[in-house]
Amino acid sequence: MxxxxxxxxxxxxxxxxxxxxxxxxxxxxxxxxxxxxxxxxxxxxxxxxxxxxxxxxxxxxxxxxxxxxxxxxxxKPEKLLIHLEAQKKKLVWELKEMVERYEDIEWYIDYFRYLGRYRIENVPYILQFEARHLMYVDHLRQDTIESVETRLAKLKNKANIPYRRQYGYVIDFPDFLNGKFTPQKYFTYLKEKPEDDINGKYLNLPAGLYLCLWVTDRSAIKAELVKKFFAEHPSPSFAVANEYEDSLIEYHHCPYEIQALIT
CATH class of the missing domain: 1.10.1660.10 (Multidrug-efflux Transporter Regulator; Chain: A; Domain 2)
Structure with a gap:
C-alpha cells in the first residue's frame, strides 16, 4: 500500500x-x-x-x-444530527418557496397566453372557473385611474397577502347590458382565500360557468348577444372585467374579458 x-x-x-x-x-x-x-x-x-x-x-x-x-x-454524531435536522428544515422551506415560484410562473405563462386562446371580439362564450378570491377598493364616482390604483396599492402593501398580478373591475352588469361600463370596485386577484378579514375588502367569486365577452373599447360596448342570452336566464347584479396586458409599455388601453356568472 x-x-x-x-x-x-x-x-x-x-x-x-x-x-x-x-x-x-x-x-x-x-x-x-x-x-x-x-x-x-x-x-x-x-x-x-x-x-x-x-x-x-x-x-x-x-x-x-x-x-x-x-x-x-x-x-460525535449528535452534533451532526443537529445540523442535519436544521438543514432539513431549511430545505423544506426552500422547496415550498420553489413550488410557489413554479406555480406563479405557470400562472403568468397562462395569463399572457390567454389572449391568444380566447380573444374573439364581440362573440360571447362560456367557460368554467374554479372559485377565485379578490382584494378590492371601492370605485367612487370621482375616482380616476390614478386615485383608484393608488388606494389598491396601499391596501395590498398593508394587507401583505400574496396576490396574482392581474387587475380588473367589478362592474354593474345591468348597465353593461345597456352598453355602459360602470366600475363598482377595482381589484387584484389573491393566490388563495385570506385568513384575515383584510378590513372587509375581500370578495369571493364562486366556482361555476361564466358567460364571457371581450371588450376593447369601454365606450363602445356591444352586448346584444349577451343581453339576449340573459333575457332567458337569471341575470347577475355584477360581473368582473379582467384586464389582460397586451403591451408591457402602455396598459391603460388593454382589453378586458367580461365574465358574468350563469346561475
Missing amino acids: QELYSIGDTAKIMGISVQTLRNYTNMNLVIPQHIDLETGYRYYSFKQFHYIDRIKYLRSLGMSLAEIAEILRAG
Whole structure:
C-alpha cells in the first residue's frame, strides 16, 4: 500500500481541486499526514481519504465549511444530527418557496397566453372557473385611474397577502347590458382565500360557468348577444372585467374579458 500521496494526487483521486484541499487543510478539517519541512509540500495518507469524502458529502448536503468544522470538532454524531435536522428544515422551506415560484410562473405563462386562446371580439362564450378570491377598493364616482390604483396599492402593501398580478373591475352588469361600463370596485386577484378579514375588502367569486365577452373599447360596448342570452336566464347584479396586458409599455388601453356568472 502506498503510504503517502501528494496534494495533487490526493485532490485528483478525491475529485476536488488542489485549492479546495488547501482550504480544507487551512481550516484544520484535514491535517496532512506529513509536511516536508524543506519544500513545504503536503502529503496525505490513504486513511484521510475517508475524512475528505465525508467533508465532500456534507458539502453536497448544503452545509458550510464552518458548520462542518464544528461537527468534526465535536467528533460525535449528535452534533451532526443537529445540523442535519436544521438543514432539513431549511430545505423544506426552500422547496415550498420553489413550488410557489413554479406555480406563479405557470400562472403568468397562462395569463399572457390567454389572449391568444380566447380573444374573439364581440362573440360571447362560456367557460368554467374554479372559485377565485379578490382584494378590492371601492370605485367612487370621482375616482380616476390614478386615485383608484393608488388606494389598491396601499391596501395590498398593508394587507401583505400574496396576490396574482392581474387587475380588473367589478362592474354593474345591468348597465353593461345597456352598453355602459360602470366600475363598482377595482381589484387584484389573491393566490388563495385570506385568513384575515383584510378590513372587509375581500370578495369571493364562486366556482361555476361564466358567460364571457371581450371588450376593447369601454365606450363602445356591444352586448346584444349577451343581453339576449340573459333575457332567458337569471341575470347577475355584477360581473368582473379582467384586464389582460397586451403591451408591457402602455396598459391603460388593454382589453378586458367580461365574465358574468350563469346561475
